[in-house]
Amino acid sequence: MKFSYVNPTLIHFGQGQIEAIATSIPQDQKVLVIYGGGSIKHNGVYDQVVAALSNHTWLEFSGVEPNPTVETLDKAVTIAKEENVDYILAVGGGSVIDGSKYVAAATKYDGNGWDILIGKHTVTEAVPLGAILTLPATGSESNSGAVITQKSTQTKLPFMASAVQPKFAVLDPDSMKTLPERQLINGIVDAWVHTCEQYLTMPTGAMIQDGYAETLLRNLLTLGAQYDDRDNNEWRSNLMWTANQALNGLIGTGVPHDWATHMIGHELTALYNVDHARSLSIVQPSLLRNQIEAKRAKLEQMGKNVFGLVYTDDLAERTIIEIENFYHSLNSPTELTEHGNDKASTIDAIIKQLEAHGMVALGEHQAITPDVSRKILEDAVK
Structure with missing residues (x-):
């Protein structure tokens, strides 16, 4: 064994911890909240996010699908660039968090974001990212990897970059209550x-x-x-x-x-x-x-x-x-x-x-x- 190891993601674990994002994201940062199909609006998570971000300027992007596609995510990249977003908050499971990592990286790149997946662009900087986990599975909330799909070519590829590792992650088991x-x-x-x-x-x-x-x-x-x-x-x-x-x-x-x-x-x-x-x-x-x-x-x-x-x-x-x-x-x-x-x-x-x-x-x-x-x-x- 020979290695160097650090995991820099701050974990807020337990019931009621979503409120921790109020102090985890600086108030002068403009936040893009990214989520999936809208289940967070039925299980109380969305309302908690709104309350926690009451002193922040923020906007949202929904519709990230399971096995997130670059076609969908590029729409979020456009918003992040046009709105000069300072911080991304992923609210969901591994697909939403993986997709948000792509958005965080592609927002800092002037070329085609898919270049990241095919190795044409090496990610060295990204918009800071936080995560609220609603579906435990992938561990994406505290690692530097993501897997993205290009629907048009039926291609699913991974990428890893330390720049997209979430700065913090909220793991509140109550968010799992309504999962299928x-x-x-x-x-x-x-x-x-x-x-x-x-x-x-x-x-x-x-x-x-x-x-x-x-x-x-x-x-x-x-x-x-x-x-x-x-x-x-x-x-x-x-x-x-x-x-x-x-x-x-x-x-x-x-x-x-x-x-x-x-x-x-x-x-x-x-x-x-x-x-x-x-x-x-x-x-x-x-x-x-x-x-x-x-x-x-x-x-x-x-x-x-x-x-x-x-x-x-x-x-x-x-x-x-x-x-x-x-x-x-x-x-x-x-x-x-x-x-x-x-x-x-x-x-x-x-x-x-x-x-x-x-x-x-x-x-x-x-x-x-x-x-x-x-x-x-x-x-x-x-």
């Missing part, structure tokens, strides 16, 4: 796979990172098992904090990462509008079986320390079954069953996109070529 069941389940699955992408690689002897990752995975197992009793502050608080910790940089510091499940899943989402988390649960079991020899030691460690399994020669295989069972308990799919009748054409389209986007050497060993990705997807067909 599917979104809550997606949050659990997304946090689970985020943890796995940084943990299920190869042994490194990183005791803190491994131990903390295993704690997060056990938390998610427990929260999944308690799902029917979810309507309480303790359950909501633990999911919100677990999902945050799964991707705030700590468990991935100084250890190898995978992210192949995400890269393949992104194409499934971009082409067929599959929920991000559901794309992950579809791809991951087949990917783990395909890469089982490279991942056997960590799968065995996970089986023992997360699922409580005893050692046998097939412990890694049994661990993958337990992961599938976890997804099934949440009614999250593990097979490619929802995306048209012609599965061969579906797989061809995904492989074509992976190649077009340079995703030709994925995984911690860069061993997942397009041919391997094809085999993973073929194995995911029911």
